[in-house]
Amino acid sequence: MTDILMPKATAVWMVDNTSLTFDQIADFCGLHPLEVRGIADGDVSRDIRGVDPITGGQLTREELDKAQADESYRLKAIVSRHAELLKVTKAPPKYTPVSRRQDRPDAIMWFVKNHPEVTDAQIAKLLGTTKSTIESVRNRTHWNSPQIKPVDPVTLGLVGQLALDDLVSKAAAKKNKDDLKKSGGTIQPVDETPAEPEFVPEERERRGAEPTAASVFGTGN
Incomplete structure (x- = not known):
């Protein structure tokens, strides 16, 4: 992998401005010799503008002259600090302490034992x-089965309590719905409350004839 910036643009400049061989240019730019030949023939990178590696501080004039005088010589680039910054570096693999490697199997066992409804x-x-x-x-069948014990994933710090509660409630609701479908049952409608009978006041007893003075005070002899 070449350390120079814009390798194809540099190859275009070298093809146009030097007597270097295709192999020398390809080696310096990190390209295949056939790709450099394609650049020279105008079949590859025809729209790319050449970039001078000497002006760009990636090659010295003395190094270029030495290579042009000897076809077997391979150019040595001046490593640019900008090229170092642009390099893609892979992050080292995360190391999981032995004390933490058992956490997930323990949490899985907790789900298996306590919440089989969770898929x-x-x-x-x-x-x-x-x-x-x-x-x-x-x-x-886990390689460490004898050491696996059910432990709440919240206690292990793998998930938050709200996330766990939400998952369990959703799984329980789905299981109830699926069980209802399998049993062929239907949700029974709520019984209607019987209407209260309309209140009808009792008829008053018909009173007798209007009282008279004689009936109230009596008759004197």
Whole structure:
């Protein structure tokens, strides 16, 4: 891998402005000799403008003259600090302490023991694990099965309490819905409350004839 910036643009400049061989240019620019030949023939990079590596501080005039005088000589670039900054560096693999490697299997076992309604896909997504690992924990075929014990994933610090509660409630609701479908049952409508009978006041007893003075005070002899 070349350390120079804009290797194709540099190759275009070298083809147009030097007597270097295709192999020398290809070696310096990190290209294939056939690609350099394509540049010279106008079949490759025809729209790319050449860039002078000497002006750009990636090659000295003395180094170029030496290479033009000897076809077997291979150019040595001046490593640019900008090229170093542009290099893609891979992050080193994260090291998981031995004390933490058991956390996920323990959390998986907790789900298996306490919440069988939660699917493997949901567990895998929540804990960042794989379905095969979940299956091995469930079937006790995991390489460390004797040491696996159910531990709440919140206690292990793998998930938050709200996320766990939300997952469990959704899984329980889905299971109830699926069980209802399998049993062929339907949700019974709420019984209607019988209407109260309309209040009808009782008829008053018909009074007798209007009282008279004689009936009230009596008759005197």
